[in-house]
Every structure is written in structure tokens, then in C-alpha cells.
Amino acid sequence: MGDYYDIDDILAEEDFVPVQFHKAVNGVKIDESSERGFVEQDSKAELPFWLARGLHLQQAISIKVPACFNRNTRLEIEADAGSVDLRSRCSYFYEFGCKVAPYCDKSIGLLVSYAFKARYKEVLYKAHTKAFAAASKIMTFLTKEETNLYEAAQSSMAAFRKWRMGGPRLQRASILGRKRKPAE
Amino acid sequence: MAGQSGSQLSLFTPDEVEFVAEDELVEIVPNLRMDSLNFICGDYGPFYPQIAIQVPLWLALALKKRGKCTIRPPQWMSIENLTQVLEGERESHAFQTLPFHYVEISRLLFDRARDDIPDVYMVRSLVEDIRDVRFHKVETNLENFTASAVTWKNMAAMEVNIIRAFSGRALQAFYRHENEQAVPDLDRTQDRQPQNLNDRPRRNLRPR
Numbered sequence: 463m464g465d466y467y468d469i470d471d472i473l474a475e476e477d478f479v480p481v482q483f484h485k486a487v488n489g490v491k492i493d494e495s496s497e498r499g500f501v502e503q504d505s506k507a508e509l510p511f512w513l514a515r516g517l518h519l520q521q522a523i524s525i526k527v528p529a530c531f532n533r534n535t536r537l538e539i540e541a542d543a544g545s546v547d548l549r550s551r552c553s554y555f556y557e558f559g560c561k562v563a564p565y566c567d568k569s570i571g572l573l574v575s576y577a578f579k580a581r582y583k584e585v586l587y588k589a590h591t592k593a594f595a596a597a598s599k600i601m602t603f604l605t606k607e608e609t610n611l612y613e614a615a616q617s618s619m620a621a622f623r624k625w626r627m628g629g630p631r632l633q634r635a636s637i638l639g640r641k642r643k644p645a646e
Numbered sequence: 647m648a649g650q651s652g653s654q655l656s657l658f659t660p661d662e663v664e665f666v667a668e669d670e671l672v673e674i675v676p677n678l679r680m681d682s683l684n685f686i687c688g689d690y691g692p693f694y695p696q697i698a699i700q701v702p703l704w705l706a707l708a709l710k711k712r713g714k715c716t717i718r719p720p721q722w723m724s725i726e727n728l729t730q731v732l733e734g735e736r737e738s739h740a741f742q743t744l745p746f747h748y749v750e751i752s753r754l755l756f757d758r759a760r761d762d763i764p765d766v767y768m769v770r771s772l773v774e775d776i777r778d779v780r781f782h783k784v785e786t787n788l789e790n791f792t793a794s795a796v797t798w799k800n801m802a803a804m805e806v807n808i809i810r811a812f813s814g815r816a817l818q819a820f821y822r823h824e825n826e827q828a829v830p831d832l833d834r835t836q837d838r839q840p841q842n843l844n845d846r847p848r849r850n851l852r853p854r
Contacts, residue, residue: 560822
């Protein structure tokens with residue numbers, strides 16, 4: 463579990479999961495289009511994960527596999543993990559996967575870890591070799607975590623190149639460069 | 647969450663690594679007479695003209711800048727040694743032994759004491775080649791690493807520093823995903839154990 467105040471941890475739980483209600487619930491209006499003020503038994507809905515987890519613990523609902531881990535995505539990842547656009551599916555693919563797996567399908571854990579292993583190499587190659595201009599295309603595929611990895615690698619490589627090329631050895635403190643204000 | 651925090655991983659800039667490298671000792675030949683210098687890091691000197699002495703790199707460079715000494719390039723910076731190292735790097739997967747700060751030391755010397763290094767062009771291109779080969783090796787190593795133990799001997803400070811942020815995060819992520827998987831595995835191993843326990847006594851009984 464991450465830090466309680468970790469914004470990424472919070473955002474990862476915002477994603478919706480399909481759920482099915484085991485009980486009829488009164489006084490709840492999940493879907494705006496439904497006019498009745500209660501939810502029938504066995505009705506289906508989409509809830510954010512943080513809410514679904516709470517209800518699941520009270521055994522009010524069961525959680526189904528979210529759309530971003532469906533069969534199509536699995537097949538695509540098995541075919542060529544590197545070129546799957548995970549960001550549009552779920553920008554917290556890995557974190558979300560880890561969170562959801564225990565509640566619906568344990569094999570999501572395997573999928574997530576397989577996908578990360580396969581995509582990690584792509585990120586590695588591109589981060590250390592490609593120039594910034596070419597980077598924008600890959601960046602659109604990457605999830606949040608991969609983007610962080612990519613930027614970490616890029617920035618340390620760029621810092622090294624800058625150091626090797628030299629440049630000003632001494633940096634002037636910003637306060638020294640200022641002109642003195644004319645005395646009044 | 648692991649792999650996502652920016653500020654948690656402590657990072658060095660290349661300039662800081664260079665600063666650390668300046669504490670390495672080099673041999674200089676002073677051309678002035680001077681009493682010994684007493685620093686917190688140790689005492690150096692006294693200095694006599696034409697008598698070689700070991701001093702930290704930063705002191706050597708400061709004296710060099712004022713024209714008070716010539717720096718003797720370190721042993722490993724000879725053409726023969728570098729050629730040998732380069733061949734070794736190309737032939738084997740392991741990293742050859744080089745000083746921990748070879749990238750920084752060589753750059754400082756090339757920048758500020760070029761006239762003290764014999765065949766500076768040759769030496770320089772050899773060092774650059776070695777660095778490229780080694781960094782390529784680092785990348786191929788990075789490809790096949792997982793959450794299991796990582797043992798790469800003889801990596802240099804700058805090489806470690808370049809991949810520090812990336813590999814730290816990647817390892818954290820690997821570790822987390824492996825742990826996710828480990829949970830169902832544990833259940834299975836626990837199922838297996840009782841069977842093994844039942845098997846053992848039988849095997850022991852047979853010879854009797």
C-alpha cells in the first residue's frame with residue numbers, strides 16, 4: 463500500500479469497475495437516467511473502484527473484470543506489448559491492475575507483470591537513444607508509471623551529455639547578476 | 647507508491663559526481679618549494695621542485711592552473727593499458743577493472759591538463775570508446791534484469807549515476823509486480839507441502 467496522501471494512489475482508485483448488486487439497495491441513485499430511487503437486486507452498474515471495494519467488503523456487490531483487462535487487451539499485449547496504447551485504456555494500468563486483481567480475477571496480476579516486463583525494454587531503449595523530438599510519439603502510449611521511468615532515464619542521460627560537453631564551469635548566483643537599484 | 651515518487655530517490659548531478667571524483671589521488675611534479683599543506687582530509691607536502699608527490703586531484707588542478715606543477719597521468723591512462731581494456735570490454739560480458747571515477751578523472755585531465763598527457767588524442771578516443779562500449783553493455787544488462795539479485799562488478803560511478811533513477815524505479819516496479827504474483831503461488835506451495843510430508847516416511851520405510 464502506498465502513502466495515504468499519494469495523489470497517484472488516489473487517482474488509480476478513481477477508475478470505474480463493472481459491478482453487480484447482490485442486494486436491492488434503497489435510497490441510492492447510481493444512474494441518473496433511472497427514475498426510481500433504489501437499485502434492484504442483480505442490476506449492473508459501474509462504480510469507481512474505491513466505492514466498489516467498500517461495498518464488496520460488505521458483500522453487497524461482486525466486482526467484474528474492468529474493460530481495460532478484457533480479452534482483447536490481453537490478446538494485444540500477448541501479440542506485441544510494446545505498441546499497445548495503454549494510456550487510453552487506463553493511465554494507471556499497473557497500479558489499477560494490482561488493486562483490482564484480488565477482487566475479480568487473480569490472473570490480472572500475471573498479465574500486468576508480463577506487460578510491464580515486455581514494455582520495460584521498449585521504454586529502456588527509447589529513453590536512452592531517441593532524441594526528444596522522436597519521443598512524443600511513444601509518450602502517448604505510456605502509462606503514468608512508464609512515463610515517470612522514461613523521464614527519469616531521459617533526464618539523467620541529458621544531464622550527463624551536458625556535463626560531458628562542458629559549458630560554464632562556474633555558475634553565477636542569480637543574486638549577483640542583478641543590477642543594483644538606483645539609490646533614491 | 648513505488649516507482650512514482652520523484653523526490654524520494656536521491657539523485658546526484660554529474661557535477662556532484664565530478665566533485666566527489668576530485669578527491670582521488672594523483673601524482674604531480676611540482677616546480678615550486680612550498681611547506682606542507684594541512685587540510686581536514688590530510689596533510690600534503692612539503693613540496694620540492696622535481697620531486698613527485700601524491701595529492702588530491704582538486705589540489706593538482708589548482709596548482710596546474712597556476713602553472714606550479716605538471717600532472718603525471720595515472721597508470722591506467724596509458725595507451726597500452728587502455729587498448730587492452732578496450733579489447734577486454736569488447737570480448738567479454740564482464741566489466742574490466744578501471745578506477746571507479748575513470749569518466750570524471752579522464753575528463754578533468756583532458757580539459758585542464760592536456761599538455762601533460764602524452765598522445766592525448768589517442769588516449770581520449772580510447773577512453774571515449776571504452777565508455778561507449780561499457781554503456782552499451784550496461785543497457786544490454788538492464789534489458790534482462792528482473793526483481794532477482796543484480797550483480798554487476800566494476801561499474802564506474804558515472805555509469806551507475808546515469809541509470810540510477812531509471813533502474814531504481816524499474817526495480818521497485820518489478821518487485822511490486824512479483825509480489826502480486828507470489829500470493830497465489832504461496833497457496834499452491836502450501837498445498838504441496840502436506841503431500842511431500844506424506845511421501846517422506848514411505849521412502850524411509852522401504853530400505854528397512
